[in-house]
Amino acid sequence: MNDYIIGIDIGSSNICAAAGKLDKYGKMQIIGITSSKCNGVKKGVVIDIDSTSESIRKCIRQLEKMIDINIQEAYIALPGGLSELIKSRGVVAVASEDGEVKQSDVKRVLKAAKIITIPNDKEIIGIIPEEYIIDGYDKIKDPIGMSGIRLEVDAQVILAQSTVVNNFLKSVNNSGIKVLGLVFEPTAIAQAVLKEEEIQRGVVLVDMGSDSTNIYNYEGGKLNNISTISLGGNTITNDISVCLKIPLSSAEKLKKKYGSVGLLSKTKPLKIEINTDYNNKKKIDYNILLQIIEARVDELLSMVDKKLKSFNNYENISEIVMVGGGISEIKGIEEFSENLFNKTVRVGVPNYIGASSPMYVTVVGIVKDISSSIKGKYEKKVNEYEDKDINKYEKTGKVNDSEDIKYKNTGVVSKIKEFFTDFF
Template sequence: MNEYIIGIDIGSSKICAAAGKADRYGRIQIMGITSANCSGVKKGIVVDIDSTSEAIKKCIDSLERMVDTKIKEAYVCIPGGMCELIWNKGVVAVGSEDREIRENDVKRVLKASKIITIPSDKEIVGVIPQQYIIDGYDKIKEPIGMSGLRLEVDAQIILAPSTVVNNLLKSISKAGVKLLGMVFQPLAIAEVALKEEETQRGVAVVDVGEQSIDIYIYEGGNLASIDTISLGGNAITNDISLCLKLPFSEAEKLKIKYGSVGEELSGCDSPIEVNVDYNDKVNVDYFMLKQIIEARVEELLYLIDQKMKCSSFYEKVSGIVLVGGGLALIKGIEELSKSILKKPVRIGAPEYIGAASPLYTAAVGVVKDAIDSIKDKSVMIDTRKENENNDREWTLKQDQKESGNNSGIISKIKEFFTDFF
């Protein structure tokens, strides 16, 4: 696996792209990551294909310079806020004569789970298998290689508006990038920001973007619910701009550089000099700026708290993980969030050198999901080869018994691993 895997996250204000690969030990390395401003997406929905494609192209060009290779293919994440989850079941008979479940059986049962009635304006963009059931035995995560007569799956079907998906695909195609696959955003975030123990115990991921807040609740290892609030980090910037009479772009810079909440010491006692016009500068009082930011951040946190309490899974949430660039980058946000949400709060970010920012969580998650999928397919192919080798080895040993030539199984295993590595 020497080629780079590219993951793209198309957000409301920025497009993030990451390039990664797996080393010889199977560990994932992020080799390049970048972002570009985008004005063609509103609340996760493409409203201007030309503007969005230009931003994608700019982002990919920057990533190409980082990894020194031409990028023609990529994976993209589908925003979770616009999607809907539907539970359904699929059932098939195991096709092989020896009753061993193979990859084709899993594909057939997942296809069977997609047989549902959906609205004309929506389409199926993915399937999340929750558990497999073999001859009545449930809670099976990986059925390939097991034996049985009847294979079932409990799955979540992901529905998305057809228009939204088509416009997203057109933007990517117009940027000159071939789409290899789509990754559901909540799953991409979970790949790099959550621990398996958290998803089993119950955790809420709060993805605060520029124009919307998506709340994903995990319970029992599965994605249990999705909620959206039509307000995001731009509300903070807008308040700074209006209250201090500053251009929106300068207000955004102030928020990113000086944004803090709570009792955290700033170390900024002197007024902040800000460019208002070409040659016009004004001084901004830091404590006034902090009061403006705190007021809006508290409102957003209370909205998140109300939305979470409306969920039937709220009592099962043992912690909250903040991702995205809307709130997670503000200093002191963890302590303030704990005091308002009344639950443990932490910032979720990828644990990779150069990509350890909540802003890049989804893009890095797409890369990891794609690499893991490719690795799983490779393992299945290699396992199949190993089984074939074992069959040939058994025949060879039976033939050699009469001649007294006993080569032994250890040498065969050594040969296999020598070829593999």
């Protein structure tokens, strides 16, 4: 299983799992992806460990059948809406006599940036470097190999409640899967659907889940704002169920099959026949269904718009990318949202065959983030040993993790993996 990268996204309504693999050209491929229903998580928080573990177990079994391997370990995403970002700066002296910055110096300066005061109920679970500074020269993304005396870093320290993180880890461990590392959810999503140019220019990710909506604002290559709304796609389902007097399961099927916005003035009277409990059939007025969906979608998006306008860099937001299974798959949502936001809107989907759905964005981002970290190590290793047989490294995938090897940590998990040593 060492050749595969397994990611698990624990959502409020679904558990998604994906398996990825680097091909011989160093490009990540999604080999298998699946999902299963989950009732043990609410608003991103595990409320029933046993139920969540069983959903994870079921999802992993489905993935094992797809790719024909035994899965024992995986990476998981930490929900951004449950996290807090604190700006910090770390400063160290370059240790080597010749003044060359090594991987060990980067580790020390990141550790120095984590020396901050935090509440008793929270833990530092990671750190995201924004820029490095060498002897006063800033805007440095990768300082390894450069020369200097003083190394600094401006970073964002990621905090989360200890109980929340513990319950996530217990849920996965109880399912028989070992957690190899955490990937910060906003970065995972960005990896899957955003380009570097968009992150630099100014973009907002709207991740609408079943019962909460997370808003992530990127500009200048970094995450500037995280905001959460405690409503999601389930509110639409609930409204359909109450107004049309049908079970929630039938309401969810109606939403997914017929959900549309912006068509009220174009539709003719139409009746939809559905099966309710005990095989009873019921006819639904299509126009009434559209009115219910459009009214709730308009309310949810208006709440998102209010959050966006509270951001200091609102005028710099050039695009809004919608992900998640909440409303992203409703027909006409892009045009409807553009009219409300007065900004360019698109639905973000991973560019992988079999995984091109908004609900798979996070789990694909996990796999891609880890593969980026592995690929970065591999490429640096090959460059250093260019006189050796390159095919050997492609076949074995073995990389010497000596601190003297200068590689670029492109994956977020590589920046926060030390959490597990400290946490346990």
